[in-house]
Every structure is written in C-alpha cells, then in structure tokens.
Amino acid sequence: MDVLEPELIWVDGRCYRFYENTAWKNIHTSVPYMEDKESICSNEESDSDIEIIPHDTLFKHTFYVPKIFYSHIIGTKGVTRKKLEHDTRTTIDIPKKGKDGNIVITGRERKAIISARHRIDLLVEASKKKIHYTHFLSIPLNKKHIIDKYISFKNDILQKYNKTAHNIDESLFQNPSKLHLTIGMLKLFDDNEKKRAIDALTNCKENIIDPILKEMRPINIQLQGVACMNDDPTDVKILFAQITPNEKLQELIDKVAEYFIDIGIMEKEYEKIKLHATLMNTTFKDDYSARFKEGYNASEILKAYKDTLFGEIILNRIDISERHTATKDDYYKSICSIIF
Template sequence: MDVLKPEIVLVDGRCYRFFDSTSWSQNRELGSYEEESFQATYDSDQEVCDGNIEIFAHSGGRYKHSFHVPRAIYPFIIGQRGATKKRFETETKTTIQVPKQGEDGDIIIIGADRRKILSARNRIDLLVETSRKKMPFTHFLSIPMNKDNIIRGFNQFKSEVLNKTAKGARGVNESIFQTDKKLHLTLDVLKLLDNEERKLAAKKLLACREDIIKPFLKENGPINIEVRGIECMNDDPAEVNVLYAIIVDKDGYLQDLSERIVDYFVEEGLIQRQYNRVKLHMTIMNIRFSKKDDDESANERMRETFDASNILKVHKNTFFGKTTLSTLHLSQRHTKNDSGYYKETEKIEF
C-alpha cells in the first residue's frame, strides 16, 4: 500500500513522491553518519532551471553552487560510509562537498553543467525535508501564564487534588504537575536546527510584532485572558495522559490573533501546521512530567495514564486567574532560565 499511496513531499513548490522504508519506524535513533533508507522519484523537466538557485562559473569549465544546510542534517546527506553522497554524485555526475563532522559551512556542488547541479540540489533538498520530519521539535511560540494570581490559583488546585480530590487515585502524584513558573500557552512548535534558523525565527518574531500584533491590538484593544475549568486530551477520564486548564476567549480575539501569528510563521516555512487551528490551553498535569527524557521511550510514556475522573468532576469550573496578553516568547524546549521559565531565543512585549 505504501507503493500505491506514497507520501507526497513539497520542496520549494515542487511535488515529489517519497517511498519511505519501514527501517525508519523500526529504528528511529540513527548513529552518526548512518544512511537513511531513501528512495525518491524525480521529474527531470523540473530540474532544468530554478531562478532562486545561483550557479557560478568554476575552474576547468565547470560550475559551482553552494547553499546552507543545518549541521544536524549532514549525516543524512553523507550516509553510512558515504553511501548516500556517493549515490547522488553518481546519479547526477557531480561532486558534492559536505563540511567535516563537527564543522559548519555550506554544501558545495560542482558539476560540468547547470542541469546536473540542479539535479543534485533537488535530491538534497528532498532528503533534507524528509530527514527534518524525523527530528524532534526544538522551540515553541509561547504565551507565559506564570503570573502571580494564576500561580496561586494553580497551586491551590494542586494542593486540593493531592490532598483531597484525587488522594489515592491511580497515577496521581506531585511529579505529574506542571512547574508553576512554567505555566504557558503554546501556539505552535518549531524545528530550529542551527543558529541560522534560530536567527531567522527571532527576526520573524520581531517583525510579527510590527506587522501582526500591534495592528491587531490597535484595532481591537487589549486582550484579556481568563483561565477557568479543566479538560483532558482523551475521551476516558480514567485513562488520562494530559490534563489542561481551559482558556476562556469570549470575544474570540485571542484565537484570531493566535491564528494570524502562526500563519505568519508558516509563510516563512518556520512552522508546518499540524492542526487546522490553534488549540488554546494551559497544561497543568502531564504524565510525561514524571519522566526523564532518557528514562524510557516516548511510546512507553504515552501508554501510561492517570485517573482524573474525580478531578474533572470537582474542578470542572475551577477559576485559576486572569491576565492581559502582553508578551510572546520563542521558547526553547526542555530548558529553564533564571526566573524558572523556559529560556527564550527571542521575546517581544507589546
């Protein structure tokens, strides 16, 4: 069925069919410079020219093209014992130069004519896109909710759950609660694999303040955020992975602005939308909070649950607090700054 319905990958407006091997799903943690099982089909007519690719004359009547790829992608381009790079060079009759392990720099393609260089570049672009999909998210756009009144409301909720509401309930303990100073709303997640991509995302956030956020607030006024009630991420309250507080957005302004912000980053290619709309919520309990990243596999963690039946019943209208939207962060996952919140690559205030 994979052959009949292969994954479709878009790279710079081109559409490719990608036949993924089951080896990816069986072994996600590849060692250094291990080859990805990779097959792709190409439309040669699309490889003739590309106005966005600069190709310059090189010595010996040949041509040269260089472009940036994050260092984390180098192992996929090289492959095990250089097999992927050699195959690309053979198929396109070019020479592909990749910076040495641990070094940064550009990928350089040298070939006898422009068509062959474009062919190699297109193959590498497709490999980069498919490889990137396998890599974890590194950053997220966050609205901090660690205000004093919301922290008090959260800690009161936490105390009541542990000492009364869910005392003795399966899987409920202090370790699965969010850290109060890390309370936040996530608008969407990003994969920023090197300093160049982080700089681009930071620049986009600063531009977003001027192009999207300030005009919106000028037209609609300040946005008030109320946190009231709780819900879970699944249908069975006795088998819960994540419990979150509900964001009350009566006029819909916060939802509207959040969609515009995410779309602004999508246009730059920094975010690939996973869902049709932003799900506004503040996570307060998550089974993953009790685990270290290296304790066990993500699949094992996702199979664990806790019983939130009585919590959902008792706290369905619990009030956590109110705040006014005033800042947006480009936050780094799995980090903590001096204040206890996530480290920011960039942040804006408005």
C-alpha cells in the first residue's frame, strides 16, 4: 500500500508523491519523488518568484539553502545530484562541505531550471522531517513560587509511591529551571532562519499580542491539577500540570502559532494549541533504552493531585528558546525574548 498510496508532500503550492519506503526503493533506483500531475493535487502555478537570468548561452538561477541540507541534495557519492542533473538536463553547483553560499543551477532551458529547483525544494522539505527540532516558542514558568510548589509535589510523590510498584524514580521529573509552556516547535538551521523567526515573533507582538492585551490586560496563566497524555493511567509517559481555561490566552496563543505556521516556520499539528506544563516524562529517564518503552503508573497521582494549585503568573513574555541549553539553575538560552 505504501507504493500504491505514497505520502503526498506540498511545497509552495505544488504537490508531490514521495516514495521514501523500502518497497519503492526495491523497485526503482531513481530519487524517491515525482511531481504529481493529477488535477487533484496540482494547480496552475506561477514561477515568477524564481529569478532566472541569461548566462552566456545558457540560463542561470541562484538561490539560498541552509548548508545542513547540502548532503541531502548531493546524496551518497553524489548520486542524488547526478540524477537531478541527468533528469533535468541542468548543472547544479553546491558550495563545498562546511561552506555557506548559494546553490546555482544552469541549463539551456528555463523550464529545466524550474524543474530542478522544484525537485531541490522537495528534497529539502522531505529532509526536514528527518532532522530534530532546534528551538521552540516558550512561555517560561520558572518563578520561585511555582518552582517551590513543583518541588514539593515531586518530593511528595517520591516519598509516597513505591518505585517498584509504580515504576517511578527521580529521573522522570522535569528540571525545575526548565518549567515552561510550549507554543510550538521550530527547526531553525542557520542565522538566516533564526532572524526570520525573530522577525516573526516581533511582528506577532505588534499585530497580534499588543492588540489583544489592549483589549484585555492582564492575562493570567493558572496551573491547577494534573493530567496525562494517554488514556491508560497505569501506563503513563507524560504527566503535566493543566492550565485553567482562559479564552483570551487561548486566542492569543493560537493566533501566534497560526502566524508561524502560515509563513512556514512551524508545522501545524493541532487545530488548537494545548497548553500544558510537563512535570514528568519518560524521555527524561537516565536509562535511554527505557525512555520510549516503559511507562509509569500514575493512577493514584492523578487522583491525589487533581486539584493541586501550582501557582499563577501574568503572561508577559514569550521566548524563542534553544533546545538542550537549560542548566540546573538557569532557563533555556533564548535567541529572542519579547516582553509585554
């Protein structure tokens, strides 16, 4: 069925069938994609944004791609690039390993260059799916009164619940300095993409956040009660503090996320952002092999702490935080922090 119904990937209004699976690779030796020509997927498209200029007796197109994607475009021993050049009858020049710069496509026909550019765009888009998130939009919760309440919650659980029976140990718990709400995950691969995200957040402040706050200020964030991400309370992987429903808070967060999605910096996962503060997560475990396999029994915790008040803050800050930069006592490194 993977061959008959491959994944469809949209890039700048174009639809492609993406055949990245073992079954297809066993049948074909070409790069694992093709542009979908069926009317169900494709619309009349404008390529006016692709600047092609005369170059001697040829045509040339120059464009920027973060260097992290060069290896995906070149392929093992240059196979992918050679295939692209052969299929489109173009020459594709890529900066040398470790160097920044532009990719240059040259060819005898404009349509050949456009085709090569479309295929490279698809390779980049497909490659993004394989690369881990680098940053995230966050609302810090590392205030002393919230941290104190969280540490009390943590110590209480470690004292009350038997490790063997509940599969609970200290490594499951969030670092107090990392307590936060996540608006959305980002993949920012170089300074250009970081600047784009910073500009986007600045624009959100001016056109989304400030107008909402002018209508209703302040917006409170209250953390009360706990819940889990799955239906079986005896086999939990993530336990989080719930956010008391607040229509204006939800509106503000959804609109910020929607803006980042619309300009292509963030992927859409849900219709509405589910704000939550992670307290316990199996991915925090010291034993890496058990992080994604073993859950813990949180059934008694969910009952005992269903009304626990962890604290309240006023929404006045959103960060673009860099993953894996928090320390024991400090919050995540921020490439941009807007205060309002």
